[in-house]
Amino acid sequence: MALTKSLFETAVTALTELQEGRGAADARLSAYFRDNRKLGVPDRAFIAESLYTILRRRRFLEYLAPDASPRRLLLACLVRLNGINPRELEPLLRKAEIEWLHELKAKPADDLPLPVQAELPDWLWARLVAQYGDEQALVLARSLQQTAPLDLRVNRLSGQREAVLALFAKEGIVAAPMPYSPDGVRLKDKIALNKHVLFQKGVVEVQDEGSQLLAMLVAPRRGEMVADFCAGAGGKTLALGALMANTGRLYAFDVSERRLANLKPRLGRSGLSNIHPQLIANERDQKLKRLAGKFDRVLVDAPCSGLGTLRRNPDLKWRQTELDIAELAIKQANILAAAARLVKPGGRLVYATCSLLREENEAVVEAFLAQHPEFKAGNAAEILAQQKIPLDTGPTLKMLPHQHGTDGFFAAVMQRGE
Template sequence: MTPNLIRQAAVVLSNLLTFSSPADAKLSEFFRNNRELGTKERAFVAESVYGVLRRLRFLSTVTANEEDDPDDARKLILAYLLRVQGMSIRELEPMLNEQQKEWAHMIKAKSTENLPLAVQADVRDWLWDKLVAQYGEKDALAIGRSMHEQATLDLRVNTIKGNRDEVLAKFISENTSGETNISRTPYSPIGIRMPNRMNIGRHVLFTEGKIEVQDEGSQLLSYLVAPKRGMMVADFCAGAGGKSLAIGALMRNTGRLYAFDVSEKRLHNLGQRLKRSGLSNMHAQVISSETDPKLKRLNGKFDRVLVDAPCSGLGTLRRNPDLKWRQMPEDVAELNVKQTNILARAAKLTKTGGRLIYATCSLLNDENEKIAEQFLATHPDFKLLNAAEILAQQHIELDTGNYLKLLPHLHNTDGFFAAVFEKTQAVHEAGTDQADTEASAVPAQVEGAAVEPAVMAEADEAEPKAAKPKTAKPKTDKPTVEKAKAVKPKAEKPKVAKVKAAKPKAAE
């Protein structure tokens, strides 16, 4: 580690703390502009700035000083190295000037006894209040602390091209260090977990399409869809297509799988993944919104419809820590309207006896149970199915009740929610021409896009799709009263595109 490396990490962090665009995008831009940095140097910068974002309230507390600027990124980097990474002042002294040495001693000596629980959890007050109301104080703190750590690297084995035992054996044979850090995922029957982050995008198993990067929670969602051979299935908010590809593999390349999304870019990027996958039953279609007229001819046609809805992404904070400083209650309220409308439109696509699956990567009741309950109240032609029973039918023993509810501190996955509804009776849709043929609405299959595998390996890690918080710099809450002095909001609220994690390398 060199003084210059600490300075570069601080430069990146200063840029990230404006919260004007996704953290991973800014970090990628920095690396493109500083290609002379080696792998270790890039890893240090990435881990340091993401470490600060994960612990921003705590680190803002230990760097706060009335005589100094509490927003100084160098102090936050120092605080991360000293108070989170556990480095000693002696280790850092050769890289620090006199002013920075004073900071280091001040940071090391700062007491952190009796910190408010929201500061210990490292979340904003509004989010803390919601978590406590839902889960209780003890579990809310456990959830917050579980988000302080990096997520594991989870891989999904593409059963069209390989099997888990074969893939696992290859990885173990390559693990020359002797560390036993490669294992089967505890719930998904096609998952492999690798705690150490690595650049999987150039591995032969990835380039041959035998594996995809995908969190175990996302893998389980495809089993909750439970598609059967020959079915007609829709992924209504497909994004970069990770769940679509998993569903297609479960269908064993039979039937017809539609991937819909409002983003042409995301569906275009799906092309390269599709080519690697070996799937031939997938069709992708850009739609203008959930009310796109081209969907009308598909009403009542689908055996399964998955709505992986745009959400706050607050279940993915291990990968996207900047989201907890960007999202505000008003953003969640806006998303609730979208979620309700999208789910209602997707219901029309579902045939009698078919299933509609609603999912988010959020921890909040507002985006989860409340949306599901509201849907049932306004759609008497649907009933709720038990998620645990559906998984048990596929030999997956995971019982979280009627709904699938995954939490990082309990399941070591991203935070996920899913509800499964079954359509029990047909409802006449005025203006729908039942004579319209299914074929008349078949979209063309997406062509492969020229995307680097290393980039696409990160495309579907968390997928908090279309969660566009409009907040500016966070009014980061003070540890001793209400608000911490980490970042002072002055910029206009940015519209945030889909956020992906920017770890040294790895993804969904």
């Protein structure tokens, strides 16, 4: 596609708005496209790909071009990352930019500082090094720079994985079974899934393999009382409902009316009738007090930094701060303690995040167990083995993109004494 001056300027405007605005990049970019409906599909693709490349590789681009404007950041991206010759861009350039861009093209990129290679802010790089060491931290960081595949979960109530794979193959869509989740299908390329008959009929849902395995750790049985304490838009809720074969009662709690509203169309497609969405004010809501000690299984997919999802949400590494992590850890501890009150004697509690950081993961669980002797740590690997899932990351589940091809996930299983 030829890059016109108009498209280039539009991309600069979009990048400027993305940098100056607040909130998630995907939501802001969607809003920009809604406000600019005349943009065609190729134009939107160029803008989205350019902006996400800049978000992923911002540290390197700013190392080459310190204090660069959004316009110059985009030029640096096109030349250094997309391999475009500066001469091809000269019709789009101002006079002062021509020499600057040729100099930028010639700048060496040897012996880059490790945080620049990792494409992470210094504070986050330091934390990963403390946990994994320099070499492993860099491998992990580079895997987070890649684009995530499109992962799907087959709804057991309405389809079988083999049949889904056969239909995709017939349509020329390259797909493969996931290595761990028995319900998982991974597509090689992105497709317009919302227009596909399998999606419209609720046979498949978008869900990362790591997220699917969280439901497997809860391992709900037919007829049980189960709670998804921080349900969000309900991806794990739907997976739990299918594992329960549409029996028992599954409560989907969340503090956001908007997120629960997003669950409704997914619930309608799924064919599940055992799910009961419940809006709560906070973790101390009276509704929860009335349900104390009544649940066989409780999943706490706690609000977190989301740093395990950087393949999908690269802006998070620039939006989160050390103070945010400290505040999240306090919130996570409060939510876990509140959710634990719902668990009946002999019941199971699963705490999970999509964070990479010990402060949000092991530290929260260790503090909880120290304060709640009625709960004992379980073994995630044993629970997965019982379901014939060939994955052993130790007593806790730790999924990492460079090792497992998933987003970064952490989960700990705890059992309440009889």
